[in-house]
Amino acid sequence: MSARAATAGSTLVLVPSVLERQGLLGRGTGLPELHCCGVGPVESALGSASLLAAIRPARVLLVGIAGTRDPERAPLGALVVGTAAVNEAVGAGHGAGFVGLCELDLPDDVAPDTIALSPPVGLHPDRAARLLPGALGTVAAASGTASEAAGWSARHPHVLAEDMESWAVAVACLRAGTPLSVLRSISNIAGQRDPAVWLIDESLAALAAALEDLS
Numbered sequence: 001m002s003a004r005a006a007t008a009g010s011t012l013v014l015v016p017s018v019l020e021r022q023g024l025l026g027r028g029t030g031l032p033e034l035h036c037c038g039v040g041p042v043e044s045a046l047g048s049a050s051l052l053a054a055i056r057p058a059r060v061l062l063v064g065i066a067g068t069r070d071p072e073r074a075p076l077g078a079l080v081v082g083t084a085a086v087n088e089a090v091g092a093g094h095g096a097g098f099v100g101l102c103e104l105d106l107p108d109d110v111a112p113d114t115i116a117l118s119p120p121v122g123l124h125p126d127r128a129a130r131l132l133p134g135a136l137g138t139v140a141a142a143s144g145t146a147s148e149a150a151g152w153s154a155r156h157p158h159v160l161a162e163d164m165e166s167w168a169v170a171v172a173c174l175r176a177g178t179p180l181s182v183l184r185s186i187s188n189i190a191g192q193r194d195p196a197v198w199l200i201d202e203s204l205a206a207l208a209a210a211l212e213d214l215s
Contacts, residue, residue, distance in 0.1 A: 012057035027208035041168035067190035082182035085166040089140040095151025115170040124213040134160025138167035149191035
């Protein structure tokens with residue numbers, strides 16, 4: 001089956017990296033067309049804004065891997081559906097001492113530090129029921145140690161998982177008036193930098209199965 005292309009009025013499916021895109025496409029024949037928006041808050045904001053302007057979709061779905069901040073609630077291999085995207089990338093300070101845009105003495109037209117996300121459309125009800133809801137924290141640099149991740153958890157205890165794109169893409173979608181959903185598969189524990197213990201293949205397989213459900 002060929003990929004279902006994104007067209008005006010349809011769902012635009014974004015993935016941050018070429019690695020994630022290739023890993024997903026190698027696991028399913030019924031996947032939608034996947035567009036790389038770029039890795040990190042800058043690239044993903046620019047990439048998603050460009051795609052939004054070119055395609056003008058009805059909604060956007062961002063998928064990819066992420067690191068869990070709460071391994072008990074969101075263990076390795078879990079699928080997390082974002083309820084909100086939280087700015088942990090732009091502001092002042094880091095971790096427990098981070099101050100977001102809206103808390104700084106800046107003009108009042110800055111993007112919100114927390115942006116609500118929409119539930120994904122078209123997932124099979126059985127799979128949707130197994131998703132873990134939670135806020136996603138977007139960092140400019142991934143936590144390098146367990147103590148760094150703990151600092152972020154102290155600042156934002158409601159954030160379940162850490163990524164580098166959700167809030168940036170949410171800002172682009174907010175500016176465009178387009179609903180955004182985010183689905184992340186937990187591949188590692190935030191702060192654990194040894195890729196030998198990451199579950200990238202398993203995480204991408206879980207994402208691919210979920211994407212095949214989309215109508």
